[in-house]
């Protein structure tokens with residue numbers, strides 16, 4: 001296993017993303033958030049968009065998992081080889097890309113995308129999967145680490161309230177590559193539970209770095225208590 005991946009074993013990764021039109025959508029802000037989560041113990045940071053990846057890699061001394069979201073439905077996480085190369089060139093040590101079996105916008109298979117990326121950059125690859133079938137196919141395609149990122153978003157799995165632990169179980173049992181649990185990990189207890197299910201590492205986004213959503217959780221609870 002690559003030492004950089006090995007360094008994530010049993011560790012927390014934090015995704016630092018702001019969405020289009022949001023007040024925190026600024027690479028400098030995301031770099032500061034990244035520094036803040038590293039100070040709290042994040043072993044790696046996940047960052048979205050070329051400008052954010054560039055800024056974050058200069059701001060932190062932990063590995064950066066970079067991605068480029070283009071659109072918001074279908075295959076939108078680093079959807080083409082061109083996107084993947086750009087993320088690598090921006091300085092990410094790990095490039096995260098859509099690891100589903102859906103057709104990709106540039107017509108390349110995942111295996112062709114991974115091979116093409118490796119020809120152009122010395123970089124590790126994370127496959128954001130939505131099912132066990134995705135994970136097995138991504139493993140065959142030559143990626144380095146598998147994520148549950150797209151469970152509940154690609155149409156193959158229900159959107160569980162917390163992380164999709166059933167998928168974690170299937171991936172841990174069926175795959176040889178390390179499994180990063182990602183998606184809807186909202187509490188420290190859920191993060192710990194994912195590791196107990198055999199996840200290699202845990203990636204948390206919203207519950208740490210998206211204050212608008214976190215605020216709605218509290219505001220809703222307060223509104224309910226108010227009656």
Ligand SMILES: CC(=O)N[C@H](C=O)[C@@H](O)[C@H](O)[C@H](O)COP(=O)(O)O
Pocket residue numbers: 015017067077149150153182183184185203204205206207
């Ligand atoms: C489905 C999709 O587009 N997921 C994205 C992938 O980078 C992000 O929007 C998520 O915030 C990230 O995966 C972390 O998950 P959560 O924010 O639930 O902890």
